[in-house]
Amino acid sequence: MPPASTGVPPAPLRHVVVVGASLAGLRSAEALRQAGFDGGLTIVGAEAHAPYNRPPLTKAALVEGPEVSTLALPQADDLDATWTLGVSATSLDLAAREVRLDIGASVRFDGLVIASGAHARRLPGDVAAPAVTARIHYIRTVDDATSLHRALAEPDRQVLVIGAGFLGCEVASTAASLGHRVTLVEATAGPMLGALGPELSAYSAELHRSRGVDLRTTTTVESLTPSERAGHSVAVLSDHTGGTRSSIEADVVVAALGATPNTGWLQGSGLDLEAGVATDDSLTALDTLGNPVNGIVAVGDVARTPQPLLGGTASRVEHWATAVGHSRIAGATLLGLKPAGRAALPSFWTDQHGVQIRGVGLPGAADTTTLVDGTPEDHRFVVTRTRRGRLVGAIAVNNTPALFRYRTELESASTSVQPTR
Amino acid sequence: MLVTVDYDRCEGHGLCTLAAPEVFSFDTRGNLQVVERPDPGHLAAVVESVRTCPALAIQLTKAPAGDAAR
Numbered sequence: 001m002p003p004a005s006t007g008v009p010p011a012p013l014r015h016v017v018v019v020g021a022s023l024a025g026l027r028s029a030e031a032l033r034q035a036g037f038d039g040g041l042t043i044v045g046a047e048a049h050a051p052y053n054r055p056p057l058t059k060a061a062l063v064e065g066p067e068v069s070t071l072a073l074p075q076a077d078d079l080d081a082t083w084t085l086g087v088s089a090t091s092l093d094l095a096a097r098e099v100r101l102d103i104g105a106s107v108r109f110d111g112l113v114i115a116s117g118a119h120a121r122r123l124p125g126d127v128a129a130p131a132v133t134a135r136i137h138y139i140r141t142v143d144d145a146t147s148l149h150r151a152l153a154e155p156d157r158q159v160l161v162i163g164a165g166f167l168g169c170e171v172a173s174t175a176a177s178l179g180h181r182v183t184l185v186e187a188t189a190g191p192m193l194g195a196l197g198p199e200l201s202a203y204s205a206e207l208h209r210s211r212g213v214d215l216r217t218t219t220t221v222e223s224l225t226p227s228e229r230a231g232h233s234v235a236v237l238s239d240h241t242g243g244t245r246s247s248i249e250a251d252v253v254v255a256a257l258g259a260t261p262n263t264g265w266l267q268g269s270g271l272d273l274e275a276g277v278a279t280d281d282s283l284t285a286l287d288t289l290g291n292p293v294n295g296i297v298a299v300g301d302v303a304r305t306p307q308p309l310l311g312g313t314a315s316r317v318e319h320w321a322t323a324v325g326h327s328r329i330a331g332a333t334l335l336g337l338k339p340a341g342r343a344a345l346p347s348f349w350t351d352q353h354g355v356q357i358r359g360v361g362l363p364g365a366a367d368t369t370t371l372v373d374g375t376p377e378d379h380r381f382v383v384t385r386t387r388r389g390r391l392v393g394a395i396a397v398n399n400t401p402a403l404f405r406y407r408t409e410l411e412s413a414s415t416s417v418q419p420t421r
Numbered sequence: 422m423l424v425t426v427d428y429d430r431c432e433g434h435g436l437c438t439l440a441a442p443e444v445f446s447f448d449t450r451g452n453l454q455v456v457e458r459p460d461p462g463h464l465a466a467v468v469e470s471v472r473t474c475p476a477l478a479i480q481l482t483k484a485p486a487g488d489a490a491r
Contacts, residue, residue, distance in 0.1 A: 027472060053477055074471055320475050321436065349434060349475065356433065400433045401451040407439075 013110045013295075013334060014039045017099055018081075019089045019265075020115030021045025022054070023073060024300025024323035028113045030076045031331030041081040042107055044099070046116075047141060048086035051075070055320060057145040058170035059351055062152065063178065066145045089116065092269040094293065111334040114266070114277050114285060114298040118259035118318065120144070123162065129225045132233045136224070137254040139167050151252045152178055159183070160235055160250035162221055164191035166350045168256030169204065172213050173352040175252075183214040183248055185237060190217055192350075196359070197385055199369040200395055203376045204352070211353045217241075224253065259318060261302045271296075276304035276316040282333040283326060297333050299326035308414035309346075309362050309392050317362070319348040345411050355379055358400045361410045363393025373402055382406075423482045424467055426455050430478035440473050441466035 016032060018025045021043050029041055045051075052071040061071065088102045098106045120138035128136060137148045151157070152175055159175045161168050164186035172184040188194065190201030191208065208215045218241040227234045227249050236247045261276040270293075272278035272286045277298035279285055283305060284292040298305075300323035306312045325344025332339035347360045366385030374381030374397075382402045385393040391413055394406035424444060431453060437445040444459045444467055459467065471479045 030472070053475075055475060074477060321473070324473050347434075347436070349432065351432070358434065399451070400435055401447045404435065404438075404447075 013037065013336075015109055016041050016111040016113065016334060017107050017109040018043045018113040018115055019099060020113070020117055020262075020300070020302070021047065021051050021083065021085060022115070022117055022300070022323075023051065023320065024117070024302075024326060025113065025115035026051040026073055026075065027324050027327035028115060028297075028299050028330045029079060029081055031327045032334060033076060033079060035331045035335050035337060037331070037335055039110075041079070042109075043081050043083050044087055044089055044101065044107070045083070045085045046088040047143075049142060050083070050085065052142060054140070055349075057142065058139055058167050059174060061142075061145055062149050062171070062174045065149045065153075066142045068142055071142065089265045092266050092271070094270055094296075097295075110295060112296045113330055113334070114296065114302060115300050115323075116262040116265065116302050118261045118301040118316075120255070121257040121260050123221070123224065123255045123257065127221055127224055129223070131226045132224050132253070135231070135233060135253060137252065139171060139254065139256060140259070148252075148254065152180065154251070156180065157251040158249065159252045159254065160185065160233075160248060161254045161256060162235075163187075163256040163258065164215070164217075165256060165258060166192060166195065166348075168254070169208070169352050170350060171254050171256060172208060173211070176211050176213050176353070180252075181214070182212070183216065183250070184208060185216045185219050185221060185235075187220045188217065191215065195348075195364045196357075196395060197363060197366055197369050197383075199371075199383060200357075200363075200397075203397070204357075206376075207353050207355060207379075259301065261304075261316065263302065274304075277302050278314060279303050279305050281306050282339075283330045284333055295334065297330040299323060299330045307346075307362060309410065310365055317346050319346055321347045345407060345414060347407070356398050356400065357395065358403055359393060359395040360403055360407045361385070361391070361393030363395055366392050374399060422459070422461065422464060422467065424455055424457055424459060425480045425482070426453060427478045427480065428453075430476045432476040432478070434475050436473045436475065437470035437479060440470035445470060 018029050049068050051073040089099050090102050091100045098108050100106045120140040157180045159180045159182045161172045161184045169191050172182050176182045191204045193201040219237050219239045222236040222238045224235050263273040270287050272288050279298050283297040285296040285298050301318045304314045304316045306314045329339040349358045363385035366387045368386045370384050372382050380398040382396045396403040444456045446454050
């Protein structure tokens with residue numbers, strides 16, 4: 001059960017402001033309307049584009065060139081929202097119930113949906129020389145993807161991808177499929193290690209190498225400087241296992257170092273912003289004393305929410321399906337309703353080198369992997385991931401339907417455990 | 422209503438089978454099956470499946486005139 005909010009009963013909900021015009025923001029706005037909200041709705045988005053789908057940005061859109069029209073997220077016809085796009089929120093005043101915008105104006109709200117997402121973590125300044133920073137590609141927005149698409153449209157490039165999480169692996173796979181020479185550098189012992197565990201990581205490493213990707217694990221980029229050849233960069237790589245150093249000259253450098261929640265505009269607001277906007281089970285934002293703040297919810301990548309699968313420990317889950325799942329709860333919470341159904345089970349996917357990897361739950365939080373179906377040699381198998389003997393996730397490779405029984409099992413597991421907060 | 426799946430876009434996530442199990446299902450070979458003209462009572466579930474499809478592969482349109490009797 002969500003804890004009761006403190007303070008006065010919520011004011012009537014006349015106007016809701018949604019900060020963030022991507023998946024989580026759009027779906028939350030729709031959920032409000034679906035639940036019967038007929039007041040004013042303002043959606044503020046930092047990007048100039050209407051809401052679009054980001055997952056293809058590392059895959060098909062990178063090959064074909066991103067088209068905002070084909071990436072556009074389907075929208076409810078009757079949303080009746082005021083869109084303020086290309087505008088960033090700069091601060092939140094809880095007492096005045098006001099969001100300030102970078103165009104100098106403010107919007108008042110009765111209800112606020114914080115859906116400001118996350119941004120690509122930048123390569124540190126002591127690694128990347130100022131002369132190369134503008135040349136580093138990041139992947140988050142359609143504009144990022146357009147720029148990388150252009151760079152990869154040239155033939156036979158030497159591509160350096162820094163970071164072998166989901167996005168880095170997908171970019172490496174796409175670049176290799178385009179015939180480029182790809183070096184993929186990862187600081188930990190394997191690709192997607194934290195998210196999938198050592199066994200799946202080893203499978204992925206093997207897959208990358210079999211497709212010609214030069215994967216360097218336990219390796220970091222020590223420096224990135226301009227090469228003598230115009231437009232090129234030289235990376236000095238340091239292998240922490242072998243204690244060796246090497247250098248590589250790259251035409252294209254992509255940094256995929258994970259994402260940082262966009263909480264800068266909330267600094268000083270009084271909300272708990274440690275590693276994302278902290279919320280309770282109802283997605284109501286918490287203040288720095290841990291008290292829920294009525295009428296303010298956080299959704300999607302920016303929200304640090306209690307995870308039933310982890311006994312209620314709060315964490316951010318940067319998955320597409322999580323953003324959609326949050327929206328329904330957030331809409332109900334703002335309207336003072338009890339959300340129908342339960343929190344969506346985390347689920348995620350990644351496509352690399354023609355292999356479909358699908359996961360449910362939080363397999364990254366596990367300590368043990370068990371192969372339950374198929375074999376890695378056949379590129380069709382399923383593993384379960386357990387933590388202290390309890391199922392916390394399952395991953396299927398080229399066998400999505402096999403995942404369903406584990407999804408059901410995980411759903412009952414995540415409702416039978418009471419959060420420990 | 423007419424429900425169609427763009428199989429060029431479908432990535433087999435199966436979230437539609439959770440949102441609208443009466444309309445979407447996997448056959449034994451793992452292929453997605455769709456009931457193209459479901460009972461109108463499933464409209465809300467189909468709308469949900471359109472919104473939760475990560476591949477944006479599901480289209481919901483009004484059935485052509487004359488279909489109402491089905």
